[in-house]
Amino acid sequence: MNPDQVAITSELHTLRDYIRWSVSAFHQHQVWFGHGHVTAWDEASQLVLNAVHLPWDTDPVVLDARLTQTEKERVLDYVHQRVELRRPLPYITGEAWFMGLPFHVDERVLIPRSPIAQLIETGFEPWLRPGSVNRILDLCTGSGCIGIACAYAFEEAEVDLADISTDALEVAQRNIERHQLGDRVSARQGDLFENLQGERYDLIVSNPPYVDADDLASMPAEYQHEPGLALGSGDDGLDITRRILREAADHMTDEGLLVVEVGNSEVHLMQAYPELPLIWVELDAGGNGVFTITAAELRAHAALL
Incomplete structure (x- = not known):
């Protein structure tokens, strides 16, 4: 991982953390929502939950659960594909x-x-x-x-x-x-x-x-x-x-x-x-x-x- 990614994974820990961070990344990079979701929060929630193999309708109480290092890195990879490569979320999740x-x-x-x-x-x-x-x-x-x-x-x-x-x-x-x-x-x-x-x-x-x-x-x-x-x-x-x-x-x-x-x-x-x-x-x-x-x-x- 590069230094920025190391800093992110050391400071962010829960599903809620990574959803909020993903929303900020979407706004920062002005991604386009036209392939299933209409808001940054909905798309970020789907991206993060999918990255850790949880269904879209997961009980909200789970959002405060902490991620493993492997899960954190997978979320970062998904966000990279979404904001840098501009891949639509369904192609990332399949x-x-x-x-x-x-x-x-x-x-x-x-x-x-x-x-x-x-x-x-x-x-x-x-x-x-x-x-x-x-x-x-x-x-x-x-x-x-x-x-x-x-x-x-x-x-x-x-x-x-x-x-x-x-x-x-x-x-x-x-x-x-x-x-x-x-x-x-x-x-x-x-x-x-x-x-x-x-x-x-x-x-x-x-x-x-x-x-x-x-x-x-x-x-x-x-x-x-x-x-x-x-x-x-x-x-x-x-x-x-x-x-x-x-x-x-x-x-x-x-x-x-x-x-x-x-x-x-x-x-x-x-x-x-x-x-x-x-x-x-x-x-x-x-x-x-x-x-x-x-x-x-x-x-x-x-x-x-």
């Missing part, structure tokens, strides 16, 4: 939560944060037609969090997780196994619908790359750790979304529903397809840029695409 479910994550996939979770929690009502849902596709799946959460919400459905990245699908497969859903959830490699010929789905959900060139260039350093393939999508952020709109109807049942997140590129999509009857979802818990459209509407407006 875990992120989505819709109340834990998922393994690393730099091969985006960190789960999609507002589509709000739609999954309500079973996509009122946009999804009533009745059973037999097949679901999570397109551009990354970690698999959206598709796996859908498998929990629709307990009888078979779910495909599709991605162009074999690295991402390795992470998704790990999460399939973690949630013991291998009998209903499958990972499928391909460029969008490339290897899904003949497949039909009642529900297609996608959080594709959608960051436009200007936003991509101005993103905080933390986002540079995420795979560029999963973020950028051309000058207006819509290169992938345009393909999804053109191709999705061929892979949907007659009453199928398409749900896509495009974030801040919402304005570009409205300008590009002013006649397309997209329904923009109001997200009560925050977020923007999620639309739905039915298979029938896509087919009726195919000439626009």
Whole structure:
């Protein structure tokens, strides 16, 4: 350890000490909170507790427990990664939560944060037609969090997780196994619908790359750790979304529903397809840029695409 680290470990002893010190380090280095926590205290608490292998909901009385030297050094390493290297906390801990479910994550996939979770929690009502849902596709799946959460919400459905990245699908497969859903959830490699010929789905959900060139260039350093393939999508952020709109109807049942997140590129999509009857979802818990459209509407407006 360097002299500064020796001084820290000799002066700070309890979990509470290290949480407070981490908060100060976050403020000093102006880290960006955009991958799970919104306050420095919450993120510092999660970082320190994880470093000493304690759950996030540990009894607060434990905060006055003293750390071993090894634990102190691990906390310092985590804080170094967070403030100096600007690694997002989920990449440091190897875990992120989505819709109340834990998922393994690393730099091969985006960190789960999609507002589509709000739609999954309500079973996509009122946009999804009533009745059973037999097949679901999570397109551009990354970690698999959206598709796996859908498998929990629709307990009888078979779910495909599709991605162009074999690295991402390795992470998704790990999460399939973690949630013991291998009998209903499958990972499928391909460029969008490339290897899904003949497949039909009642529900297609996608959080594709959608960051436009200007936003991509101005993103905080933390986002540079995420795979560029999963973020950028051309000058207006819509290169992938345009393909999804053109191709999705061929892979949907007659009453199928398409749900896509495009974030801040919402304005570009409205300008590009002013006649397309997209329904923009109001997200009560925050977020923007999620639309739905039915298979029938896509087919009726195919000439626009």
